[in-house]
Amino acid sequence: MQVKIARTAGFCWGVRRTVDQLMDVVEEERGPVVTLGPIIHNPQFVARTREMGVGTAERVADVGEGTTVVVRTHGAVRTELEAARGRGLEVVDGTCPYVKYPQAMAQRLSREGYHLVIVGDPDHAEVKGVVSYAAGPCTVVKAGSAIPDFKAKKVAVIAQTTCIGADFERVVGALALRHKEVRAVNTICADTDERQADARHLAAEVDAVVVVGGRNSANTRHLAEICREIQPRTWHVETEEELRPEWFDGCRVVGVSEGASTPDWVIDGVAARLASLPAPAA
Amino acid sequence: MQVKIARTAGFCWGVRRTVDQLMDVVEEERGPVVTLGPIIHNPQFVARTREMGVGTAERVADVGEGTTVVVRTHGAVRTELEAARGRGLEVVDGTCPYVKYPQAMAQRLSREGYHLVIVGDPDHAEVKGVVSYAAGPCTVVKAGSAIPDFKAKKVAVIAQTTCIGADFERVVGALALRHKEVRAVNTICADTDERQADARHLAAEVDAVVVVGGRNSANTRHLAEICREIQPRTWHVETEEELRPEWFDGCRVVGVSEGASTPDWVIDGVAARLASLPAPAA
Numbered sequence: 001m002q003v004k005i006a007r008t009a010g011f012c013w014g015v016r017r018t019v020d021q022l023m024d025v026v027e028e029e030r031g032p033v034v035t036l037g038p039i040i041h042n043p044q045f046v047a048r049t050r051e052m053g054v055g056t057a058e059r060v061a062d063v064g065e066g067t068t069v070v071v072r073t074h075g076a077v078r079t080e081l082e083a084a085r086g087r088g089l090e091v092v093d094g095t096c097p098y099v100k101y102p103q104a105m106a107q108r109l110s111r112e113g114y115h116l117v118i119v120g121d122p123d124h125a126e127v128k129g130v131v132s133y134a135a136g137p138c139t140v141v142k143a144g145s146a147i148p149d150f151k152a153k154k155v156a157v158i159a160q161t162t163c164i165g166a167d168f169e170r171v172v173g174a175l176a177l178r179h180k181e182v183r184a185v186n187t188i189c190a191d192t193d194e195r196q197a198d199a200r201h202l203a204a205e206v207d208a209v210v211v212v213g214g215r216n217s218a219n220t221r222h223l224a225e226i227c228r229e230i231q232p233r234t235w236h237v238e239t240e241e242e243l244r245p246e247w248f249d250g251c252r253v254v255g256v257s258e259g260a261s262t263p264d265w266v267i268d269g270v271a272a273r274l275a276s277l278p279a280p281a282a
Numbered sequence: 283m284q285v286k287i288a289r290t291a292g293f294c295w296g297v298r299r300t301v302d303q304l305m306d307v308v309e310e311e312r313g314p315v316v317t318l319g320p321i322i323h324n325p326q327f328v329a330r331t332r333e334m335g336v337g338t339a340e341r342v343a344d345v346g347e348g349t350t351v352v353v354r355t356h357g358a359v360r361t362e363l364e365a366a367r368g369r370g371l372e373v374v375d376g377t378c379p380y381v382k383y384p385q386a387m388a389q390r391l392s393r394e395g396y397h398l399v400i401v402g403d404p405d406h407a408e409v410k411g412v413v414s415y416a417a418g419p420c421t422v423v424k425a426g427s428a429i430p431d432f433k434a435k436k437v438a439v440i441a442q443t444t445c446i447g448a449d450f451e452r453v454v455g456a457l458a459l460r461h462k463e464v465r466a467v468n469t470i471c472a473d474t475d476e477r478q479a480d481a482r483h484l485a486a487e488v489d490a491v492v493v494v495g496g497r498n499s500a501n502t503r504h505l506a507e508i509c510r511e512i513q514p515r516t517w518h519v520e521t522e523e524e525l526r527p528e529w530f531d532g533c534r535v536v537g538v539s540e541g542a543s544t545p546d547w548v549i550d551g552v553a554a555r556l557a558s559l560p561a562p563a564a
Contacts, residue, residue, distance in 0.1 A: 157458070165459050166459075168458065168459060169455035169456060169458060169459045170455060172454060172455050172458040172464070172466075173451035173452060173454050173455025173456075173458075174451060174455075176439070176450065176451060176454040176455075176466040176468060177447045177448075177450060177451045177468065179468065180467065180468055181465070181466070181467050181468070182454070182465075182466045182468075183463070183464070183465045183466075184454075184458040184463070184464045184465075184466070185462065185463050186458060186459065186461065186462055186463070186464075
């Protein structure tokens with residue numbers, strides 16, 4: 001079977017940066033190293049870091065003295081970061097700069113008196129972090145959910161960095177009609193935009209799509225959603241072991257799209273397995 | 283035939299205010315009185331003012347000395363207002379305060395460095411007036427037209443006061459996705475909102491709709507558009523003389539919706555004529 005890999009494959013710039021920071025800490029052998037939540041949303045990569053001795057803690061309160069705390073690419077809740085620094089723990093801030101941006105905007109816009117709206121998943125670590133920087137009322141609107149009803153003259157809208165563009169568009173438009181002033185700052189990161197556009201092109205050109213990446217990765221799940229709308233034969237897997245040959249019955253060309261936190265070795269494994277599947281007779 | 287009149291009938295607050303200002307000037311007998319363009323978008327009303335001796339001029343340059351210049355409810359182009367004042371002509375500013383608001387926002391937001399976008403009709407007097415207050419780049423986007431492509435980090439969006447809500451919503455949403463920051467100020471006036479909502483309810487309850495008002499009146503045309511989407515048997519007339527009995531074949535109940543600049547006497551004439559038409563046998 002012919003395999004077509006999306007143009008934007010491999011770690012995005014932000015994930016690469018965070019991963020490099022963590023690897024530097026590991027190589028320096030500073031003593032115990034713990035990340036606040038998984039460093040990136042890829043269970044296969046996190047398993048490798050565990051083998052290197054990197055621990056994971058959900059809260060700073062669970063971290064022992066003398067531990068180096070690495071902040072995940074999705075950032076941390078403000079009070080957790082303060083707690084780590086307050087305890088004198090060594091903190092390596094791996095927050096992606098593209099995530100720092102909505103955090104800073106949340107703080108600035110809510111200080112300016114705007115009711116803050118974040119288009120994203122309220123249960124996602126990035127969104128929890130951004131919410132923690134709001135200095136006033138803050139509402140999270142999930143993709144596809146109803147526009148919330150609240151009283152506010154000035155509303156500011158930002159997005160989870162991995163938000164689907166159309167979801168941001170819908171929420172901003174609807175709020176602009178309901179409130180006197182709506183200030184929208186598009187905090188969707190450039191990599192998300194590019195990967196989603198590439199996935200759209202790819203899905204239109206192939207007989208099936210395999211989206212590779214963590215099931216807990218928001219950007220990977222969004223790629224799968226986008227591809228499925230165009231090519232219903234879309235499958236989301238974490239590794240090549242999940243691939244089922246019968247998914248590709250009659251397929252000549254299969255496309256491979258990958259989340260921003262999917263390691264190259266995982267993509268290579270999926271691509272090799274797909275290439276080994278037989279194409280239908282001409 | 284049963285006739286149902288929309289709840290929001292008669293002049294809106296702004297039109298009533300402008301008309302009262304003009305009537306005061308006429309009663310004071312100050313000498314020649316001229317409006318810059320038609321005082322409101324209702325040819326029947328303008329014909330009455332003409333009979334009272336009120337003239338109409340397109341430009342201040344065409345106005346004779348000693349004339350009182352009355353600014354129409356839609357406002358005037360900034361330089362025209364300055365020209366009238368510069369010549370020492372008496373100016374009565376009949377601009378609706380709800381139109382002053384987008385004028386002021388256009389000036390303020392473009393001074394703050396925003397590329398201004400106005401959702402409205404570029405050929406409409408109100409929009410021409412608002413555009414004249416922009417201190418920087420300004421783009422007018424007509425309902426239903428493509429989202430224009432331009433480079434700008436900060437975009438401010440306002441609307442013609444009589445804009446259909448869904449058009450404003452669409453443009454704001456699309457721009458928020460294309461530009462880093464979009465600041466939308468909803469300048470659609472409360473009367474427009476209310477009249478459009480009432481028209482929607484009315485259209486759903488009747489067998490045909492007659493929308494009464496000037497063919498040059500943007501808000502009246504929008505009411506007709508809105509009603510036609512719900513009740514295809516929608517007719518836009520200026521006076522009862524245009525009504526055709528065959529339009530209402532088989533209709534038991536007809537709704538009457540009126541623009542913000544439609545005089546009561548015109549509505550009464552239409553309603554009386556409709557009531558005189560025979561309803562179908564039960």
